[in-house]
Amino acid sequence: MQTKTRKQGNSLTLTVPKEYNIAPGRKVVPELRADGIFYRFVDNEDDFLDFSTDILKSLVSQGLSGDELVSEFNRQKHAISESLKNLATNDDTSSLSRKELEEEIGL
Numbered sequence: 001m002q003t004k005t006r007k008q009g010n011s012l013t014l015t016v017p018k019e020y021n022i023a024p025g026r027k028v029v030p031e032l033r034a035d036g037i038f039y040r041f042v043d044n045e046d047d048f049l050d051f052s053t054d055i056l057k058s059l060v061s062q063g064l065s066g067d068e069l070v071s072e073f074n075r076q077k078h079a080i081s082e083s084l085k086n087l088a089t090n091d092d093t094s095s096l097s098r099k100e101l102e103e104e105i106g107l
Contacts, residue, residue, distance in 0.1 A: 054107055080105050
């Protein structure tokens with residue numbers, strides 16, 4: 001079965017066939033791979049790739065606060081997001097542990 005993407009506002013939408021019985025509102029994480037995009041189901045508690053607490057602890061321990069803290073947090077959060085995108089195209093990182101991933105992206 002093939003489906004097509006369609007434009008919706010500034011985004012593209014991909015239709016999931018009804019036969020797959022996916023509940024509306026189900027959360028997924030898209031992973032860009034060499035052969036396409038893989039959508040992985042996630043639970044609300046899945047925070048494997050959320051480094052917000054780690055970033056904040058590190059910045060607070062460096063003595064940052066106020067606007068400086070917010071600015072540096074946003075910069076690092078964006079940098080991690082970009083690093084993860086780059087890692088997604090690298091086939092040899094598919095079995096990294098969280099600790100190995102943190103080391104790979106510089107946490």
